[in-house]
Amino acid sequence: MKAVAWCAPHLVRVEEAPDPAIINPRDAIVRVTSTCICGSDLHLVDGFIPFMKPGDILGHEPMGIVEEVGPAVDPDKIKVGDRVVVPFPIGCGECFFCQRQMWSCCENTNPKPSLGETMHGHATAGIFGYSHLTGGYAGGQAQYLRTPLADVNLQKMPEDLTDDQLVFLSDILPxxxxxxxxxxxxxxxxxxxxxxxxxxxxxxxxxxxxxxxxxxxxxxxxxxxxxxxxxxxxxxxxxxxxxxxxxxxxxxxxxxxxxxxxxxxxxxxxxxxxxxxxxxxxxxxxxxxxxxxxxxxxxxxxxxxxxxxxxxxxxxxxxxxxxxxxxxxxxxxxxxxGQTHVHKYVPKLLDEIRQGRIDPSFVITHRLPLSEAPHGYEIFRKKQDGCIKVVLDPAA
Missing domain, CATH: 3.40.50.720 (NAD(P)-binding Rossmann-like Domain)
Incomplete structure (x- = not known):
């Protein structure tokens, strides 16, 4: 698949990467239909967040279609063909913090907690595409994304709203x-x-x-x-x-x-x-x-x-x-x-969108093919061409 890779400070490229596969029985593979460049991504590109490695896949604001599910994913919650938004923090649904709707503080989804414990006293939850400090997970600026604990983390979306209206439920609207x-x-x-x-x-x-x-x-x-x-x-x-x-x-x-x-x-x-x-x-x-x-x-x-x-x-x-x-x-x-407890806010904000109280698509100024992601980063970082928000299309 094609994916946006961090290569070095101030350098991103679209590269070929291995297709993700089911690793754990509650994983799902999502075919990404829309994914965004976030201001937080610039902190990685500018070298302000440590623990990045060349080849790391960026991105934490994706949505798409479920293509494959592991054998232990609850079919009443997530199944193949579902349209989903992927929250940027990864929750387990069972720990002290997830039970209290503090999803970005999850105790169980960051496989490299020692880094966060050393820097901050405690580790964050795992976060897609946001350095090895937050788990080293591949990000969503790619054609496909593996999502752990899919029946907890994937948020099912209706068919009658557009990607542009829904994709920001992954991060910046919540x-x-x-x-x-x-x-x-x-x-x-x-x-x-x-x-x-x-x-x-x-x-x-x-x-x-x-x-x-x-x-x-x-x-x-x-x-x-x-x-x-x-x-x-x-x-x-x-x-x-x-x-x-x-x-x-x-x-x-x-x-x-x-x-x-x-x-x-x-x-x-x-x-x-x-x-x-x-x-x-x-x-x-x-x-x-x-x-x-x-x-x-x-x-x-x-x-x-x-x-x-x-x-x-x-x-x-x-x-x-x-x-x-x-x-x-x-x-x-x-x-x-705090990092946003995205899961907590998705139902409320989806209702706000459906009732017409907010249409999040107003913030989009550029929709580009995934292949033009480096250009998208450049104009977003330098605030050129009236750029406020870039949405990338992996299928274009």
Missing amino acids: TGWMAAEQADIQPDDTVAIWGCGPVGQFTLRSAVLMGAHRVIAIDDESSVPERMQMAREGGAETIDMNSEDVPYRLFEMTGGLGPDSCIDAVGMESHGYHFLGSVYDRVKTSLMLETERPHAFRQAVKCCRKGGTLSVPGVYGGFADKIPLGAIMNKGLTIKT
């Missing part, structure tokens, strides 16, 4: 929803969101659906005007981080209090070249003395009102400097983070 849910939004709240990429777009729309009084989106108007316009179309007010003083504007817009909730939808590669802290981060990451560039996180801490909530769906992978712990403590902030 991620945006969980980010807004963690913000504990009340009807009179003002919510500020750093980042108008795909996750930021779903986060701000989720906040609107949850009844936020005001949603304010922050990004770089000069670099990504199409993202800022999309945010305004979704119901947000916007602040241009490069022409406006973000803290000053947020305090001005909130009568000096600051937003009730601040959401960092950027993560480890936040930019802000003319800020001293960002220059510091770029120097330290280039010397491998820091693994993050947490400018957005620092600014969100500074701006959030006293007693407010900071929600962090943006991915962080290692260690960061100059985190304002004094502000977090003295302002009494609550911080909620």
Whole structure:
């Protein structure tokens, strides 16, 4: 089969890879019909996430058709021919965390837990296509994907909705929803969101659906005007981080209090070249003395009102400097983070789609054949050609 392979930092290729096979009796093989390039994939390509090996297959946002199932897969849940979305975290369904709907914390699906235990104290669940830190599983930017524990992880989809409406249930739609849910939004709240990429777009729309009084989106108007316009179309007010003083504007817009909730939808590669802290981060990451560039996180801490909530769906992978712990403590902030518990949110969000309250396909700007994945990575990474979200078609 053809698959998108990580070859080295800043280098991906479409290569021939062995077709996946049933290894365990509860495996299934999915023929991928749509798969996406995620902002989190850029962290792998840019070299910010360690434990990648040449030839590793990328991708954690796929959907498709079940082609083969192992002999122990429950036929009442999954069978050949089912149309399915594949959540990016792999759950066992039985452990302490899965039983509590904390799927991305599963205890049993990461076969290389020592790496996570050494870095973070505990390992995450296994994650498709996201380094050997999360299990070394082959990803979904391929023509076929082996899915372990298929009757737990594969989410059956209806036939009357398109791939473009459904594929984001694999990751970024639940991620945006969980980010807004963690913000504990009340009807009179003002919510500020750093980042108008795909996750930021779903986060701000989720906040609107949850009844936020005001949603304010922050990004770089000069670099990504199409993202800022999309945010305004979704119901947000916007602040241009490069022409406006973000803290000053947020305090001005909130009568000096600051937003009730601040959401960092950027993560480890936040930019802000003319800020001293960002220059510091770029120097330290280039010397491998820091693994993050947490400018957005620092600014969100500074701006959030006293007693407010900071929600962090943006991915962080290692260690960061100059985190304002004094502000977090003295302002009494609550911080909620985490890889998304996708399985928990799929039924609710599928109903939101079916009822017409959200059509996730709005975020797609490019649909490309799998063979053009390197070009897709290039325009997504460099924010060229108005690129906001790329969907790859393995059959094209």
